[in-house]
Amino acid sequence: MTTPSASTSEGQRLWAIVGATGTGKSDLALDLADALRREGNAAEIVNADAMQLYRGMDIGTAKLPVDERRSIPHHLFDVREVRDDAAVAWYQPRARQAVFDIWSRGGDAILVGGSGLYVSSVIYDFRFPPRDPTVRRRLESELEAHGAAALLERLRALDPETARRVDPRNDRRIVRALEVIEQGGTTHGAALPEKPTLWHADTRVIGLHVDRSALVERLDARVDRMWESGLVDEVRMLREQGLEAGTTAPRAIGYAQALGQLDGRLSESEAIAETQALTRRYARRQASWFKRYPEIRWLEPPVDAEALLRG
Numbered sequence: 001m002t003t004p005s006a007s008t009s010e011g012q013r014l015w016a017i018v019g020a021t022g023t024g025k026s027d028l029a030l031d032l033a034d035a036l037r038r039e040g041n042a043a044e045i046v047n048a049d050a051m052q053l054y055r056g057m058d059i060g061t062a063k064l065p066v067d068e069r070r071s072i073p074h075h076l077f078d079v080r081e082v083r084d085d086a087a088v089a090w091y092q093p094r095a096r097q098a099v100f101d102i103w104s105r106g107g108d109a110i111l112v113g114g115s116g117l118y119v120s121s122v123i124y125d126f127r128f129p130p131r132d133p134t135v136r137r138r139l140e141s142e143l144e145a146h147g148a149a150a151l152l153e154r155l156r157a158l159d160p161e162t163a164r165r166v167d168p169r170n171d172r173r174i175v176r177a178l179e180v181i182e183q184g185g186t187t188h189g190a191a192l193p194e195k196p197t198l199w200h201a202d203t204r205v206i207g208l209h210v211d212r213s214a215l216v217e218r219l220d221a222r223v224d225r226m227w228e229s230g231l232v233d234e235v236r237m238l239r240e241q242g243l244e245a246g247t248t249a250p251r252a253i254g255y256a257q258a259l260g261q262l263d264g265r266l267s268e269s270e271a272i273a274e275t276q277a278l279t280r281r282y283a284r285r286q287a288s289w290f291k292r293y294p295e296i297r298w299l300e301p302p303v304d305a306e307a308l309l310r311g
Contacts, residue, residue, distance in 0.1 A: 012102075012103035012106075012107070012108055012109070012202070013108040013109075013202045013203070013204060014099060014108070014109050014111065014122075014123065014199075014200045014202065014203045014204070015032060015108060015109065015110045015111065015203075015204045015205075015206065016048075016110075016111045016112075016119055016122075016123050016203065016204070016205045016206065017029050017032070017110065017111070017112045017206050017208070018048075018112075018113070018114060018116075018119055018205065018206070018207050018208070018290050018293075018296070019114060019207050019208035019209060019286065019287070019290060020114060020208075020210070020215065020282075020283035020284075020286040020287050021062075021114050021219065021279065021282065021283050021286065022062075022210070022215060022218050022219045022222055022279075022283065023208035023209065023210045023215065023301060024208055024210075024301040024302070025112050025113065025114065025208055026062075026064045026112060027301075027302075028112075028206070028208065028301065028303050028305065029045050029110050029112040030045075030064075030069070030070055030072060031303070031305035032110055032305045032308065032309075033045055033070075033072045033110055034070060034072070034305065035305040035306050035308070035309055036107070036108055036309070037072075039309070041106070041107055041108055042102075042105055042106050042107030043072070043102075043107045043108045043109070043110055044072065044073040044074070044075065044102045044105075044107055044109060044110070045069075045072060045073070045074045045075065045109075045110045045111075045112055046074075046075045046076055046095055046098045046099055046102070046109055046110065046111045046112070046122075047074065047075065047076040047077045047095075047112065047113055048095065048111050048112060048113030048114075048115055048118045048119045048122065049061065049112075049113035049114060049115050049118070050086055050088075050091070050113075050115040050118055050248070051086075051115075051249070051252045052077055052078075052113070053076060053077070053078075053079055053080045053086050053091070054078070054080050054081070054082050054084075054086070054249050055078040055079070055080065055081060055082070056078075056082060056234070056237065056238050056241065057082065057234075057238065057249060057252065057255070058234065059226050059229050059230060059231045059234050060226055060231050060234065060235075060252065060253075060254035060255050060258070061252070062222065063077065073102075075098040075102075076091075076094060076095060076098055079094075081241070081242070081246075082238050082241055082242060082243045082246050082249040082250075083241070083242035083243070083245040083246045083249075084246060084248075084249075085246070085247050085248055086248045086249075087176075087248075088117050088118055088121050088128075089121075089128040089131075091118055091121065092118075092121040092122060092126065092128070095111070095118070095121070095122045096122055096199070099111070099122065099200075111123065114286050116285075116286060116289035116290065119290075120196070122199065123198060123199055123200070123203050123205065124196040124197060124198060124199060125196070125197040125198070125199055131179065132179060132182070132183055135179050135182050135183065136175065136179050139151070139175045139178055139179060139182075140175060143171055143174075143175060148168065148169070148171045148174055149168075151171075151174050151175065151178060152166075152168055152174055154178065155174055155177055155178055155181075158178070158181050159177065159181060162177050163177075167285070172247060172248070196293075196294070198295070203295065204295075204297075205293055205295045205296045205297065206296075206297055206299060206303075206308070207290050207293070207296045207297065207298045207299070208298075208299060208300070208301055208303070209287075209298050209299070209300055210300065210301065215283060216280055219276065219279050219280060219283060220276045220280075222279075223254070223272055223275050223276045223279060224272065226254055226275075227268065227271075227272055231254060231255075231258050232258050232261060232262065232268075234258075235255055235258035235259060235262065236262060238255075239259070239262070243255070243259075244259070253275060253278045253279055253282060254275045254279075257271040257272075257274050257275045257278075258271060260274075
């Protein structure tokens with residue numbers, strides 16, 4: 001799947017609203033779209049949260065309900081089944097096509113989400129190396145036989161920088177990095193290029209920052225609400241739709257713990273506590289990722305969208 005060059009869309013802007021989970025990105029995206037629309041700009045929103053791609057994964061991803069989207073078009077939400085993979089190489093051309101389509105309708109595109117590699121794949125000139133199914137199957141067999149730690153050690157020997165940045169629990173990322181290396185390529189790994197080049201010249205990157213102590217309190221409370229709102233029932237339903245057959249969705253924070261609770265491996269309190277700890281850790285990784293964006297403008301919520309347009 002190919003997309004038109006961003007250089008053909010002069011005059012339209014690409015906004016990216018990023019930051020750690022729980023910082024209010026969705027609210028600001030709506031406010032910004034409203035402000036733009038009041039000016040006659042037909043702004044629309046594009047998802048950059050890997051887990052919000054999945055149909056039915058609503059409570060655990062804090063997905064904005066359709067009736068709260070203020071009639072603003074939203075793209076790349078609920079476009080994958082839970083048994084499907086959601087690799088960034090699949091996402092990038094579809095997100096860029098959505099952006100270009102918005103531009104063709106005369107509006108600004110607002111990319112919103114906290115999945116760092118997904119955001120980067122859209123706003124920067126990321127090009128993904130080819131896949132080799134034979135190499136992938138062999139590496140996955142080695143993963144099953146020897147575990148992720150053995151493959152990570154191999155990655156450390158071949159590409160120490162990528163090994164340092166990759167999440168050691170992310171089996172898929174480790175396998176993918178080794179697959180690329182075995183094809184003689186260099187992996188983007190879990191990092192930005194040293195000097196990233198913007199895909200579209202008029203890109204405005206807004207980062208939302210919340211004080212760490214306040215964010216931790218907010219995130220812990222949100223996890224409590226997820227359980228109160230029926231996350232376990234949501235996971236029970238998704239299990240019937242093939243959740244555990246997927247390679248991405250069942251590993252999502254909260255969903256993996258709810259599965260553990262359903263299986264009796266975790267009590268409810270243990271599942272909640274583990275989800276809170278992993279969410280806090282994920283938020284730290286997100287903040288570290290976005291701090292490397294040279295164009296980012298950090299703001300503390302609440303943000304006045306009208307003032308944002310003026311400044």
